[in-house]
Amino acid sequence: MYGKSGFLLLICLFFSYLICNPNRNGSVCICVPPGSCPGLYDGSGLLDLRIMISNIVPPTTAATTVSPSNVTTAPNALFAGNCSFNLIKCCRPGRYRCGERYPPPPGSPTPITGQPLNGAYPWSAKLLLKLNEQYIAGGALIDFKHVITVAHKVSGLTPDNLIVRLGDWNSTNGTTPIPARSYNVSKIITHPNFTSVNLFNDISVLILSTPVILGSVSTIGTVCLTRERNYNSRCFVSGWGKENYAGAYSSVQRHIQVGTKPPSVCQDQFRKTKLGRTFIFNSNSFICAGGESGRDACTGDGGSPLVCEMNGRYDYLFLRWAVVGLVAWGIGCGTNNVPGAYVNVASYIPWIENKILPAEEIPKKDKFETNELERAPRQTVLTTTCICVPPGSCSTSTATPSTPTDGTGQIDIRIVTNNLTGVTVAPTNATPVTCQYGLVSCCRLGNYRCGETYPPPPNSPSSGPNQAQYGQFPWQAALLTVPGDVYIGGGALVDNRHILTAAHKVYNVPLTSLKVRLGEWNAGANNEPIPPQDYTVSRVFINPSFNSSNLYADTALLRLSSIVPLGTTTTIGTVCLTLASFVNSTCYVAGWGKNDFNGNYQAIQKFVDVTVIDSTTCQNNLRATRLGSNFILSANDFICAGGVAGKDACTGDGGSPLVCQTNDNRWVIIGMVAWGIGCGQSNVPGVYVNVANFITWIQQSVQTP
Numbered sequence: 240m241y242g243k244s245g246f247l248l249l250i251c252l253f254f255s256y257l258i259c260n261p262n263r264n265g266s267v268c269i270c271v272p273p274g275s276c277p278g279l280y281d282g283s284g285l286l287d288l289r290i291m292i293s294n295i296v297p298p299t300t301a302a303t304t305v306s307p308s309n310v311t312t313a314p315n316a317l318f319a320g321n322c323s324f325n326l327i328k329c330c331r332p333g334r335y336r337c338g339e340r341y342p343p344p345p346g347s348p349t350p351i352t353g354q355p356l357n358g359a360y361p362w363s364a365k366l367l368l369k370l371n372e373q374y375i376a377g378g379a380l381i382d383f384k385h386v387i388t389v390a391h392k393v394s395g396l397t398p399d400n401l402i403v404r405l406g407d408w409n410s411t412n413g414t415t416p417i418p419a420r421s422y423n424v425s426k427i428i429t430h431p432n433f434t435s436v437n438l439f440n441d442i443s444v445l446i447l448s449t450p451v452i453l454g455s456v457s458t459i460g461t462v463c464l465t466r467e468r469n470y471n472s473r474c475f476v477s478g479w480g481k482e483n484y485a486g487a488y489s490s491v492q493r494h495i496q497v498g499t500k501p502p503s504v505c506q507d508q509f510r511k512t513k514l515g516r517t518f519i520f521n522s523n524s525f526i527c528a529g530g531e532s533g534r535d536a537c538t539g540d541g542g543s544p545l546v547c548e549m550n551g552r553y554d555y556l557f558l559r560w561a562v563v564g565l566v567a568w569g570i571g572c573g574t575n576n577v578p579g580a581y582v583n584v585a586s587y588i589p590w591i592e593n594k595i596l597p598a599e600e601i602p603k604k605d606k607f608e609t610n611e612l613e614r615a616p617r618q619t620v621l622t623t624t625c626i627c628v629p630p631g632s633c634s635t636s637t638a639t640p641s642t643p644t645d646g647t648g649q650i651d652i653r654i655v656t657n658n659l660t661g662v663t664v665a666p667t668n669a670t671p672v673t674c675q676y677g678l679v680s681c682c683r684l685g686n687y688r689c690g691e692t693y694p695p696p697p698n699s700p701s702s703g704p705n706q707a708q709y710g711q712f713p714w715q716a717a718l719l720t721v722p723g724d725v726y727i728g729g730g731a732l733v734d735n736r737h738i739l740t741a742a743h744k745v746y747n748v749p750l751t752s753l754k755v756r757l758g759e760w761n762a763g764a765n766n767e768p769i770p771p772q773d774y775t776v777s778r779v780f781i782n783p784s785f786n787s788s789n790l791y792a793d794t795a796l797l798r799l800s801s802i803v804p805l806g807t808t809t810t811i812g813t814v815c816l817t818l819a820s821f822v823n824s825t826c827y828v829a830g831w832g833k834n835d836f837n838g839n840y841q842a843i844q845k846f847v848d849v850t851v852i853d854s855t856t857c858q859n860n861l862r863a864t865r866l867g868s869n870f871i872l873s874a875n876d877f878i879c880a881g882g883v884a885g886k887d888a889c890t891g892d893g894g895s896p897l898v899c900q901t902n903d904n905r906w907v908i909i910g911m912v913a914w915g916i917g918c919g920q921s922n923v924p925g926v927y928v929n930v931a932n933f934i935t936w937i938q939q940s941v942q943t944p
Contacts, residue, residue, distance in 0.1 A: 268330040269454035270322035275341045276329030324417045326457060335453050337381075338362075338463035338549065338559035344456075346416035348409070355494040357408045357415055360477045362462035362544065362562070363492065365404040366392065366445075367421075372402065377478045377543030378445065379562045380405060380461050383453050385595055386445040388542035389565050389582060390433040393443050395818030398424040403447060406458040410479065411490040417458045423448040428594045430587065431942065435935045438580075439524045441567050442587050444594045462546060465561035466585050474499055474528060476566060476579075478543035497529040497579070499547070499563065505578055512570040512577055523586050526564050527578035540566040545581050625682040626806035627674035632693050633681030676769045676808065687805050689733075690714075690815035690905035696808075698768040700761070707846045709760050709767065712829045714814035714908075715844065717756040718744060718797075718894065721775075729830045729895030730797065731814050731908050732757060735805050737941055738797040740894035741911050741928060742785040745795050750776055755797060758810040762831060763842030769810050774799040780940040782933065791876045793913050794933045796940045814898060817907040818931045821851045826880060826899040828912060828927075832892030849881040849897070849925065851909070857924050864916040864923055875932050878910050879924040886919060897927045 322328050325345040340361055347357035364378035364386045378388035386403055393401070407419040426446040433440045451459060477494035500508075505527035506520035520527070528545060545564035564581025571577065674680050677697035692713060699709040716730035716738045727748070730740035738755055745753065758771040777800040784792035803811060829846035852860075857879030858872040872879075880897060897910035910927025917923065 267333060267335050267454065268328050269335070269457075270324075270326035271329045271457050272342050272344050273325070273327050275457075276327065276331075322455075324456065335461075336559070337461040338561055339460060340560065341457040344416050344458065348414045350491075353493050353495070354491050355477055358406075358417075358458035360475075360492070360494070360544075360546070361406070361458050361460035362546075362560075363405075363407075363477055364388070365407050365410070365479065366542065367402040367404055369400055369402050369423075374410070374479055376541050377566065378403065379544035379546075379565070380451065380459070381464060381562070381591070382461055382595065383451045384447045386447065387544075387562070387565065387584070387591065388443055388445060389438075389441045389567055390429045390443040391435060391438055391441055391567075392541050393427050393445070394429050394433060394435065396427065398427055401427070401445070403445060405451065406456060407492070408458075409491045415458075417456050420451075420459065422451070430590060433935065437521075438567050439521055440587075441524065441582050442565065442584075442590075444591060462544060463549070463559060463561040464584065464588050464591070465549065465563065466588060467549075467561075474545055474547040474563065476528070476540070476543055476545045476564075476581075478540040478566065495529075497531075497545070499526060499528045499545075500530070500578055502526075505580070508576050508578055509570070509580075514570065522583065524583060525567060525580045526583045527580050528564065530576050530578040542566060624687050624806065625680050626687070627676075627678035628681045628809055629694050629696050630677070630679050633679065674807075678809065687813075688905070689813040690901075690907060691812060692906065693809040696768055696810070700766065703843070705845050705847065707760070707829050707844045710758075710769075710810040712827075712844070712846070712896075712898070713758070713810055713812035714896065714898075714906075715757075715759070715829055716740070717759050717762070717831065719754050719756055719773075720748075721752050721754050726762065726831055728893045729832075729912065730755065731896035731898075731911070732803065732811070733813055733816060733908070733937070734941065735803045735813070736799050736801075738799065739896075739908070739911065739930070739937065740795050740797060741790075741913055742781050742793045742795040743787060743790055743913075744894045745779055745797070746781050746785065746787065750779060753779075753797070755799060757803065758808065759844070760810075761843045767810075769808050772803070772811065774801060774803070776800065780943070782936055789873075790913050791873055792933070793876070793911070793928050794930075794936065796937060814896060815905055815907040816930065816934050816937065817901075817909065818934065819901075819907070819909075821899045821909050822853050824851050824899055825849070826851055826897055826909065828880075828892065828895055828897045828910075828925075830892040830895035830912070832895070832912075847886050849883070849886060851878060851880045851897075851899070852882065852924055854879065857926075860922050860924055861916065861926075866916065872926075874929070876929055877913060877926050878929045879926055880910065881919075882922050882924040884919060884921040 340359060343357045343359075350356055362380045364380055365374055366376040366378055366386075366388060367374055376388055376392035378386040380386050401424040403422045403424060404419050405422065406417060408415045424445050425448040428444040428446070430440040430442050433442070453460065475494050475496050477492055479490070479492060502520055502522035505522075505525075506518065508530060509520060509527075510516045510518050526545075543566045544562040545566070546560045547563050549559040549561055562584055564584055567580050567582050569577070569579040572579075692711060695709045695711075702708050714732045716732055717726060718728045718730055718738075718740060719725060720727060728740060728744035730738040733739050753776050755774045755776060756771050757774065758767075758769060760767055760771075776797050778798040780796040780798070782792040782794045785794070786792065805812060825848050827846050827848050829844055831841045831844060854872055854874040854877075857877075858870065860879075860882060861872060862868050862870050878897075892912040895912045896908045897912070898906045898908050900906055908930055910930055913926050913928050915923070915925040918925075
């Protein structure tokens with residue numbers, strides 16, 4: 240009716256209307272390099288964008304599942320202002336879009352072979368240690384406040400140890416025109432079924448302390464999530480890891496193109512490596528990609544995102560990108576027909592969504608409304624805990640700081656490890672109203688803290704040579720028989736209901752024949768100012784890999800029949816767990832065992848200082864004993880300490896904790912007395928259970944009903 244020229248005029252007017260009236264259905268303005276703001280649109284902005292692209296999950300605030308394929312999000316922290324760094328403002332209908340990338344900003348350096356363009360992966364995150372900004376892992380920004388990464392890189396850290404850097408390209412100089420931005424971490428959420436031995440469920444979510452202002456620069460943006468599982472897709476992995484297994488870390492971001500493979504192909508190719516023909520590839524936890532010589536992620540790339548084009552789908556003339564994997568493990572690096580293994584992100588989208596949006600905020604209807612998506616970030620609720628301490632030893636003031644500096648009040652209290660300081664915290668309901676035994680109430684911000692010790696309480700007995708001070712090791716547990724109260728071994732209180740001990744001490748003891756005494760010091764008298772407390776045991780967890788012949792996996796967990804009221808006395812408290820190494824450190828072991836191989840059991844708790852030694856030295860020293868030159872020390876199962884004449888744990892001390900003090904004066908358990916060759920001989924160290932290697936099993940057992 241209008242003719243060809245009239246039809247074209249209508250089309251031009253139509254698009255001009257959209258451009259000039261971006262708020263017709265909501266609009267967003269972002270800063271992009273000149274020439275990269277598209278002038279034609281494909282209908283986006285005229286549609287209901289609660290579901291932007293089928294099967295793409297663009298989490299820009301908080302994602303939630305409304306059906307298996309319909310997941311939506313919208314930004315909470317969008318750019319509003321003028322652009323910097325020679326970028327230009329680009330406004331368009333709709334909401335902020337994940338998975339877009341733009342040409343390099345003006346003034347960007349020229350990459351060389353193997354390096355991406357500056358800003359090619361705007362979602363790439365660098366995880367750094369706050370102490371020295373050491374690069375430890377990669378990650379992916381999935382919305383304005385959340386980064387996903389692999390659990391094995393962060394499971395031993397607390398939030399205050401981490402920095403997340405976004406928009407980085409060259410970590411050694413300031414040649415990029417847009418500076419990188421660093422963010423503190425307020426919380427680390429690790430998948431509850433993560434297993435450190437085989438890296439099943441190897442995923443964590445990091446919550447940033449402050450929102451990322453999306454759209455303000457083109458070098459920082461979010462990546463999409465997707466449930467699509469297409470093999471042989473055009474995918475890329477980028478990071479700052481090593482170029483090969485023996486190489487050096489890269490200062491400039493590198494990338495490589497790899498193709499994803501079906502699980503059956505992955506399994507077949509992995510079976511031809513040292514994994515062997517019985518290897519089972521867990522396709523729920525992993526996908527695999529690569530397998531071409533010299534083209535692979537490598538050491539240091541852990542957590543870096545594997546991203547794929549979304550099957551040719553375009554939005555505003557730009558391809559969208561989704562993260563399908565996170566670098567997890569491999570057999571060497573870049574070997575022909577040996578693919579790399581990546582976390583299967585699609586399997587964990589429901590878990591990610593659940594962690595991003597708390598359960599009480601998940602809408603109970605089929606679709607989101609805009610105001611539900613664009614609410615302000617949740618405020619962290621801080622708690623105050625009161626404990627009973629000796630007079631003069633309450634270190635906190637009456638003023639409560641507004642923001643804790645050590646993660647207190649913001650971390651998951653069940654078992655949190657930190658391989659820098661070794662600090663972990665155990666759960667508690669410690670809220671005493673009044674104190675007894677001459678102790679005073681001490682209230683402070685946050686939850687109950689493990690690994691703390693205090694001076695002896697009023698009227699405490701004096702200790703003799705090599706005897707522990709009264710209450711010096713408040714986590715120490717004495718395992719006794721019922722009836723008779725015969726001492727059979729030691730243990731450590733790790734939370735308000737669980738004792739960690741050596742399996743060889745309890746694996747053949749009937750449940751009804753066992754009890755635990757806490758707060759003991761002098762087993763031969765009843766004159767302590769604070770009475771010890773006895774607990775029956777409701778369940779015994781024996782590590783399923785425990786071997787009574789060689790004491791491999793010599794770990795057991797005792798569940799007490801009632802909860803320990805933590806904080807009511809200073810003679811009973813928990814010890815922390817840690818992944819940190821304390822080789823060459825002076826640590827301590829206490830107990831009521833014999834003072835030498837032919838000696839007597841002790842009535843008063845004794846302790847000895849021992850130096851932790853490396854596994855190679857330990858093996859060599861033990862080979863000089865009756866164990867012989869062929870003896871192999873299992874470093875996964877054991878650590879060693881001691882070797883000084885007359886300073887050792889001995890018979891009866893089995894299960895007693897080897898503890899070390901961290902830089903912030905907290906105490907961590909790194910070992911449990913396991914075995915030795917005699918007691919206290921020169922150059923013959925004692926052997927202890929390597930507790931760090933069993934933390935995952937401890938966590939799983941604690942959480943088992």
